[in-house]
Amino acid sequence: MALAGVAGCKAEPPEKIVPYVRPPEEILPGIPLYFATAMPFSGYAVGLIVESHEGRPIKVEGNPDHPASLGATDVFAQASLLTLYDPERAQTVTQSGQISTWDGFITELRPKLDHFRVDGAGLRILTETVTSPTFADLMKQLL
Amino acid sequence: MPQIFHRSTNALSRFTIFGSLAVIVAVTLAWGGIIRAPYVTDQNVVRDQPVPFSHEHHVAGLGIDCRYCHTSVEKSSFAGIPPTQVCMNCHKQVWADSPTLEPVRASLRDNRPIEWTRVNKVADFVYFDHSIHVHKGVGCETCHGRVDRMPLMWKAESLRMEWCLNCHRSPENYLRPREEVFTMGWQPPIPQRELGLQLMRSYRVDPPQKLTNCSICHR
Numbered sequence: 001m002a003l004a005g006v007a008g009c010k011a012e013p014p015e016k017i018v019p020y021v022r023p024p025e026e027i028l029p030g031i032p033l034y035f036a037t038a039m040p041f042s043g044y045a046v047g048l049i050v051e052s053h054e055g056r057p058i059k060v061e062g063n064p065d066h067p068a069s070l071g072a073t074d075v076f077a078q079a080s081l082l083t084l085y086d087p088e089r090a091q092t093v094t095q096s097g098q099i100s101t102w103d104g105f106i107t108e109l110r111p112k113l114d115h116f117r118v119d120g121a122g123l124r125i126l127t128e129t130v131t132s133p134t135f136a137d138l139m140k141q142l143l
Numbered sequence: 144m145p146q147i148f149h150r151s152t153n154a155l156s157r158f159t160i161f162g163s164l165a166v167i168v169a170v171t172l173a174w175g176g177i178i179r180a181p182y183v184t185d186q187n188v189v190r191d192q193p194v195p196f197s198h199e200h201h202v203a204g205l206g207i208d209c210r211y212c213h214t215s216v217e218k219s220s221f222a223g224i225p226p227t228q229v230c231m232n233c234h235k236q237v238w239a240d241s242p243t244l245e246p247v248r249a250s251l252r253d254n255r256p257i258e259w260t261r262v263n264k265v266a267d268f269v270y271f272d273h274s275i276h277v278h279k280g281v282g283c284e285t286c287h288g289r290v291d292r293m294p295l296m297w298k299a300e301s302l303r304m305e306w307c308l309n310c311h312r313s314p315e316n317y318l319r320p321r322e323e324v325f326t327m328g329w330q331p332p333i334p335q336r337e338l339g340l341q342l343m344r345s346y347r348v349d350p351p352q353k354l355t356n357c358s359i360c361h362r
Binding site: 014015016017018019020021022023028029030031 | 190214215218219220221223225226227228251254255256257258259260261264
């Protein structure tokens with residue numbers, strides 16, 4: 001029977017449909033949302049539009065309204081999508097290699113902040129090269 | 144020289160020739176029957192659900208429009224399954240203590256989705272879009288059957304390709320006015336064929352030659 005391909009003919013096992021508990025605004029299942037965003041490249045922001053299905057970005061294209069690219073993208077922007085699904089990407093807060101929480105991070109950090117603010121010593125923020133004024137401002141606010 | 148075979152072997156050879164033909168015909172017919180049987184298509188098979196939701200009660204009994212819960216049916220490929228919050232719009236007041244509805248309340252309380260069992264499914268290699276069918280005058284009932292008579296949900300049609308083509312080859316036999324798409328038990332006021340041909344013109348439904356193009360569904 002299996003050799004004749006008959007084994008594959010039974011209908012598939014039942015699937016689940018898992019709706020939202022509270023629907024997020026603007027998301028309509030089956031219809032993608034497009035977000036205008038930017039990605040730093042060689043120190044400058046490249047305007048992009050990202051197609052997102054039910055909260056999952058699946059495609060990067062250039063933003064036609066961006067004066068530098070006029071809607072074009074390069075391989076780096078196209079491939080940047082893969083970094084979102086990189087299994088090596090940090091998915092949670094860790095402390096000394098153990099999984100922790102953001103609340104834990106803040107309770108740990110807060111008493112030491114005054115000390116850090118004196119001369120910045122003892123605090124390290126590891127980033128790629130930052131050219132974003134917003135991000136630079138956020139770091140300044142912390143110190 | 145004597146005959147090698149006795150006269151009685153004539154009957155045997157006749158039996159083998161016609162018998163094997165009969166076997167081929169029987170197997171073909173049986174195969175055709177099996178692949179169309181509910182055992183394979185799941186047609187008319189009631190599915191177990193986490194909550195015994197009755198379309199009969201909510202549609203026929205209370206008169207709730209399909210779109211109250213299946214909100215995206217006019218805009219999206221997917222008709223939409225209501226979020227728990229939609230159930231609770233009414234059920235925080237109505238049957239608020241019913242033990243049957245505990246999974247619904249638990250879902251909202253614990254922020255865990257209700258996992259419904261899918262009843263109607265087309266294969267992933269089929270491009271199907273609810274919105275276009277609704278806009279061209281295909282009634283819910285045409286594919287989903289008398290949902291207002293289903294205490295628990297089942298698949299009313301086989302959803303086999305030959306079933307899709309049945310309508311794509313001659314849409315005039317199935318179309319109804321847009322205003323009646325969400326009506327259950329609608330009857331055409333004039334002969335269906337006549338009405339269907341009128342609707343095909345006014346809704347600009349593509350002719351069957353185009354609707355039966357492979358790439359209409361297999362993109």
